Amino acid sequence: MKNNPVIIAVCGKGGVGKTCVSALIVKMLSESSSAKILAIDADPAVGLSFPLGINVNKTIDDIRNNLIKRLENGDRTNRDELVKLLDYEIFNAVEEKENLAFLAIGRPEGDGCYCQVNALLKDIIKDLAGNFDFVVIDAEAGVEQISRRVMEMVTHLLLVSDASLKGRNVVGTIHRVAREKCSFEKSGLIFNRMQDQQEIDAVISKTNLPLIGTMIENESIRNFDREGKSFFDLPPSDAITYFNHSINAFLNKAVDI
Numbered sequence: 567m568k569n570n571p572v573i574i575a576v577c578g579k580g581g582v583g584k585t586c587v588s589a590l591i592v593k594m595l596s597e598s599s600s601a602k603i604l605a606i607d608a609d610p611a612v613g614l615s616f617p618l619g620i621n622v623n624k625t626i627d628d629i630r631n632n633l634i635k636r637l638e639n640g641d642r643t644n645r646d647e648l649v650k651l652l653d654y655e656i657f658n659a660v661e662e663k664e665n666l667a668f669l670a671i672g673r674p675e676g677d678g679c680y681c682q683v684n685a686l687l688k689d690i691i692k693d694l695a696g697n698f699d700f701v702v703i704d705a706e707a708g709v710e711q712i713s714r715r716v717m718e719m720v721t722h723l724l725l726v727s728d729a730s731l732k733g734r735n736v737v738g739t740i741h742r743v744a745r746e747k748c749s750f751e752k753s754g755l756i757f758n759r760m761q762d763q764q765e766i767d768a769v770i771s772k773t774n775l776p777l778i779g780t781m782i783e784n785e786s787i788r789n790f791d792r793e794g795k796s797f798f799d800l801p802p803s804d805a806i807t808y809f810n811h812s813i814n815a816f817l818n819k820a821v822d823i
Contacts, residue, residue, distance in 0.1 A: 571604075572817060573701040573719055577744075578726035579736035580707035583758040585609065586787055587726050588704035589617035589797045594810045595700050596666050596798075603666050604698040606691075610673040614704045615661075619796030620668045624659040626691070627672030652690050660694075667698070692719055709740050720744075722817065723753040724778065729760065729769050741775060754778035754816050779812030781805065 576588045588605070595603045607614035607622075615622045629652065636643075643651065661668045669691070695701045703720070723744050727733035737755060744750065755775040760766045766780045784805045790797060800806065 569696055569699055571695055571698050571701050572721055573695060573703070574722045574724055574817075575703045575705050575720040575750075576724045576726060577705045577709075577737070577740050578707070579733050582726050582728045582733050583781075584707075584726045585613045585704050586617065586791055586797075587724070587756060587758060587781075588614055588702055590787075590806065590809055591724075591813055592618060592666065592702050593797050593800070594813060595702070596664070599665060601665060601700060602698045604695060604701045605666060605668045606701060606703045607668070607670045608703050609706045610671075612670045612672065615668065615670065616794040617791065617797040618663070618666070618668060619798060620661050620663060622661065622668075622670045624655075625670040625672030626656065626659065629655045629659060630672075649690070656690055656694065669694075695719065708736065709743050718748055720748055721751045723748070723750045724816070725753065725755045725775065726758050727755060727769075728758060729765055734769070734773060737775065738773075752816065752818075756781065756812075759783050778816045779809065781809060 574591065576584050576591070578584050592603060592605045595601055605614060605618060612622055612625065633648075633652070633655075656669070659669060723741070725737040725740060727737045741753060744753070753776065755773060756778045757766065757769050757780045760769070760780050760782050762782070766782075770777060770780075782805060784803065786800055786803060787797075787805075789795075790800060
């Protein structure tokens with residue numbers, strides 16, 4: 567039986583800490599042993615694997631490129647067989663760790679774009695998501711994925727910005743574009759890597775987006791991120807507790823902490 571998962575897309579400009587935020591969300595959700603979580607790394611750098619302590623052996627783009635080569639070389643596989651093949655390949659690309667599954671998209675579409683393959687991949691990923699309670703998507707920087715409508719199934723749009731004007735402008739643009747192209751149920755903003763309460767007060771006064779919460783620059787998170795350590799080993803802290811409660815409220819208490 568398929569679920570109607572909570573699908574969270576974490577978006578913002580590059581360098582604001584989207585991957586750290588995504589990893590902290592996954593960590594929090596994974597603490598509920600009854601919850602099944604799928605983490606999708608949609609950033610070409612495949613950075614989410616490190617804070618989740620997962621090794622990536624194959625990406626969706628690897629599957630896509632291999633299949634395009636087969637089709638260009640004259641493979642006449644029919645659609646039903648193609649779906650079965652892609653389904654099998656994606657199943658094997660999913661890395662599992664207890665109640666967490668991980669899937670990496672890989673680099674964005676480039677030369678050799680094949681619309682039939684891309685559409686099938688999108689449908690299969692959407693079908694795969696139905697096997698989970700929560701899906702967390704670490705999106706690539708900017709608005710490109712939103713504009714290509716690859717996140718139409720998102721229920722919760724989570725925007726991340728630092729204190730910079732550019733960061734605030736990017737999340738504003740993403741929110742505007744997403745409202746036109748997606749049908750999410752809820753959206754909100756996290757201000758990340760804040761220096762102090764004065765900076766928090768200053769940036770909050772300059773946005774009209776619904777606020778989820780703020781994160782002061784945290785030494786443990788910064789060190790774990792720099793050294794590529796799993797966030798599952800982060801020591802407890804008031805900052806992480808506050809973050810968990812903020813996300814829990816954003817998700818309408820969808821999971822117990």
